Amino acid sequence: MKLLKIVVILFLSVVYTSNAQKINVADYGIEPGKDVTLEVNQLIESLKGKKDVTLFFPKGQYEFYPENAIEMYRAVTNHDNSLKRLAIPIFNFENFTLDGNGSTFMFHGKICPITVKGSTNTVLKNFTIDWEHSFVNEMKVIENNVEENSFVAEINSGKFDFRVENNQILFQHYDWEDVIGQNIAFDPKTKAPIWQTRNYALNGKGKAKVVKLDNVKAKFTNITKVTPPVGTVFATYGPSPGGNRFAQAIHLDQSKDNFIENVTVFAAGGMGVIAERCENITLNKFIVTSRSDRNFATRADATHFLGCKGLIKVENCLLEHMMDDGINVHGAYIKVEKYLGEKTFLCEISHKQQWGLVFAEPGDKIMLTSRETVLPIYETTVTKAKILNEKRVLITVSDVPAKMPTGPLSFENITWNPDLIMRNNTIRDNRARAALITTKGNVLIENNFFSSQMHGILIEGDNKAWYESGGVRDITIINNTFDNIGYGSGEHYPLFAAPLFLPNQHIGAEKYHHNITFSNNKIKSYNGLLVHAFNVIGLKVEGNEVELSTKYPTGSKLPTVSLDYCENVSIQKNEFRNFSWPLKVEKSENSTSIVVKKNKGLSKK
């Protein structure tokens, strides 16, 4: 039996080898130390139609410039759609492996490193993505004057030019200038957003004065509410939407079986990984961090997944110093503009940064949803989806309700909801949240370390701001460490589960989120906050250990556990240590079947 097995393995191995092709890019004039964009584009194009190809880069630093790169109009969700230059376009391949062998791919200007579209079984491994000039501008406070509310800052360590015009600093980039735009102050001691960072928001309006002192330094007066301490490092990253998200590092688009392994992203003019309408994505040892001579990484989220299915597996990753969330997994609510009859709906993609999204294709199950309660109304199947333009699509379905519901309606795609496993990851020292999870798939979040500026894990969903669907069905968050979560303002929770309601939206008969388990996590907390839940049925918060941390000012006016319109909730066996103020449970009158018991250090009321 054993022998037979070996023979079979050998046989398979032979078959595999005979089909596979390993291409050493050095054989095609692709060498470190020069612009290889044209050659890489041409080599990949020459491989069209081939299967089982490995593109192997001998270790070195390869330069990529936009001038000769191929170009396409690309809609990239959560980014700014535009004509984009592409360095490594992996389109319609089967079994394509990009193996950097430890190389650095160094980018210059407006160019998108890696785009995978229409491909199956793509492996991206063993390389670093970096930009000569990061998209995040750094301003380090080297002097300050509290009396006149001014400070002097060193601009991008003196490495890149800037100018000042009309009291506005303009950072010179490859072939454009950035204004300050979005910005956030970091604390050099923690390498994370500074405590009460909102006080230091750079605001160029009104009495603000900016003076260029020399080629390295500028003086800013009255540009912040509170004078920033010496050492503060500002990250500024331009206006959004419509400005600062034009060059993601890796875009996975309508592709199946995607593997990213041993890949580091030091910078990006957008997200580290953005995936849309993909089936099965594995990230292993994917790192987003700042380069040693810089303080910040990507302009936006480290990883982001919209409308995927199958399994998203994120393991052994380090995501830090980015300007937005660590991970976000969600779908999209699209607006029903008008029912045209004949089972056809004129629909509109709601959020500008989702325009161009492939919302649904024939065979997808979609859910007619109220835009008032954000609750499901009627499930049906897409038979035709005719894209009119980036914003609008005609969707024809197999069945419609006998009587069309009144009130504003949306569709949510039910088929494209992935399962998610997050294990052994570290997400820290970033602006915003560690993780946003709104998928109907089975989710396991285990053995991770989270320490972000806002909420730890946000289970939100909204149909009026970002239009990120949808209500969850099965989330398990166990054995993680939450370290001093929410240090940006002090008012955030390790777990915050609540759809975002805006005016004219209200609760309905059903609950929005279902079945969330938050157990056996270890929490270091300066504010004593644990869970905020609204509109949830089935919430288990058990066996968590919460210990006081004095890293930030302690205390909070908010309840440790907040329950609003919740049902079937168990808050049990949690232990709170060393807190010097009462930790409360607050529950609304319309919450039902709530069990709070056997907790240590938690007030009963």
Added chain:
Amino acid sequence: MKLLKIVVILFLSVVYTSNAQKINVADYGIEPGKDVTLEVNQLIESLKGKKDVTLFFPKGQYEFYPENAIEMYRAVTNHDNSLKRLAIPIFNFENFTLDGNGSTFMFHGKICPITVKGSTNTVLKNFTIDWEHSFVNEMKVIENNVEENSFVAEINSGKFDFRVENNQILFQHYDWEDVIGQNIAFDPKTKAPIWQTRNYALNGKGKAKVVKLDNVKAKFTNITKVTPPVGTVFATYGPSPGGNRFAQAIHLDQSKDNFIENVTVFAAGGMGVIAERCENITLNKFIVTSRSDRNFATRADATHFLGCKGLIKVENCLLEHMMDDGINVHGAYIKVEKYLGEKTFLCEISHKQQWGLVFAEPGDKIMLTSRETVLPIYETTVTKAKILNEKRVLITVSDVPAKMPTGPLSFENITWNPDLIMRNNTIRDNRARAALITTKGNVLIENNFFSSQMHGILIEGDNKAWYESGGVRDITIINNTFDNIGYGSGEHYPLFAAPLFLPNQHIGAEKYHHNITFSNNKIKSYNGLLVHAFNVIGLKVEGNEVELSTKYPTGSKLPTVSLDYCENVSIQKNEFRNFSWPLKVEKSENSTSIVVKKNKGLSKK
């Protein structure tokens, strides 16, 4: 014999009828008085693959809105490339006729009326293209105060909103705002640009002050050099490039045998007709003019042709009140960035508004050209053209010079140079020139009426500003009327033939333009100017009658005939009547074989 002929005709007619299909759009729910964009898009899509189709619109006014229109990223030469919504996309059809039967197609917002691409034998006839809200903003001076250099203007006849912010007027459009941007003052008496219009250029900088008086009127102080007279109407049309040319009326793209007949364009956010890489274009009774309640027509040229071949025939057209030239026929110089070896050149499209142009395809003859003398060096044939991005293309040719020329180089496409017949047209009362002609084809301009703000006919070509090729070979301009040409500044000529040289460009051994005949034209002239020629071999200016006009201030410091680096020139039998100042011929020392004789009213020197 006669009988046989009839039988044959009948037979052909039957064959034709059996293939042809006339579609009445009313049968598809397309009716006047509502947004028909989606229905028209869908109807045209349903016709894909059909030949010999006539789309017939019963007479009426049909509305087109952008919301449901199909969308494509479109590079449109001499316009702003962008994602464009298309109302009537005629892509890859054979023998397609659009018959409006006298209808008006009324557009709203950012939407492109008609795009013909990859089609053969397309007929567009019997309709009017208009916009509810013109792209040209009108400001009519109703009061002025010379002492404080101010005026009060009525904005768009009070029909559309505007606001004032930071001393800047912002015109409200469908879903955007326009700043003043490019602008020109018109004289209500002539309905044409005002005499010395440059004095009235609106300049928002410095001491300018703008105040909104009410919903109709605003007051402007110190916004012009000279206070405009009451009655002056300003046309303002936004910034260019990168702003005001996003919605041409008709785009003919890579199509053969194009016919436009009985079509009127009252407005466009760009040109009336822009054609690129088309073979054979006939315009008959094509009208660009302002609607009766407005003063201005299109934001840019009435008609414009880049890189076409075959015959362009423009007859019986009226082109007036547009913000740029009446007609422009030219090619493009693209820059040789680098010779890569293996007969392959890395080339770059030089002008931003030509990006995305299909410069050449295999089989095209192209000319390697000096960028210093703009003279031809080496003719070869394209074997491969690989577009990298909007700007760059790899061009492989059949043969290269034994020794590659030094100095900056360009390519010019020799194959795509059309013949041109212009007959019985009126071009008048527009900003800029009546006609710009730079094609190597045979050109006949006969029996036209020209009265434009700048030169009458400009035969230019340049390889450093607009990159419009190329040197002409056979131009005949006979029996036309030139009426008070150049009234914008008084310094323009009925015929101005000279390549535009910029610093570092200089004459070479050969002449740039060849064989221009300008004969038997009737010229009404306040400035006595006739012809300016530079770098021309073979120029015949004979039998023209030039008569003094007192419509504008008379006289000029410029020579009536100016010859610089010209050869084989005949200035004969021209007659100048009623001029009270000496009309001179000025020729450079490097001009040779110049015959000036038998002219009446022209000084010998």
